[in-house]
Amino acid sequence: MTTLIDIAAEQKSAEVTDWAARIGWVVGLLLFIAFVYWLMRQGWKWRGSLQSDLPELLAAPDAPGEAKLELTGRYHGSTTAGQWLDRIVAHGLGTRSRVELTLTDAGLDVVRPGATDFFIPAAQLREARLDKGIAGKVLAEGGLLVVTWAHGDKLIDSGFRADHAAEHAAWVESINSMINTTEGTAR
Incomplete structure (x- = not known):
């Protein structure tokens, strides 16, 4: 016959968080986000190189006149x-x-x-x-x-x-x- 003491002895507490796995997922997610931002930056630079035939922008003249x-x-x-x-x-x-x-x-x-x-x-x-x-x-x-x-x-x-x-x-x-x-x- 099982007594309350036996039941209490057989019960285990809940598993403790597996910190190594959680840290691994967080680091992986951060690396993925950094990779996506790097790809976006590369795309921006690539677009700029495709438009490199555009002449330099002009500077304002010294005396542009009265403002309308x-x-x-x-x-x-x-x-x-x-x-x-x-x-x-x-x-x-x-x-x-x-x-x-x-x-x-x-x-x-x-x-x-x-x-x-x-x-x-x-x-x-x-x-x-x-x-x-x-x-x-x-x-x-x-x-x-x-x-x-x-x-x-x-x-x-x-x-x-x-x-x-x-x-x-x-x-x-x-x-x-x-x-x-x-x-x-x-x-």
């Missing part, structure tokens, strides 16, 4: 014109950052703290429009100011989001009228 419009906000990146998912990463154009835009008669000055600044001469501006997205960023319809410009033999779309989205319409109107005026005088 100014805007602060975010730079969301640049893509091949008309292909909103084909991100351009060469020369730092793929780096998101804060931005200060200044439109003058000479062109568009793009100042990006912590990233490469660049200047788009008025003759290279092609169009400005409101859109809903660019590679890596999708907003409500009309939430993004997209400026199309020529750089070398390539047309580029650059996406900007003002701190106050109500400013976008004035930018589209000013840039497009500036382009029409420039085209009218070039004829």
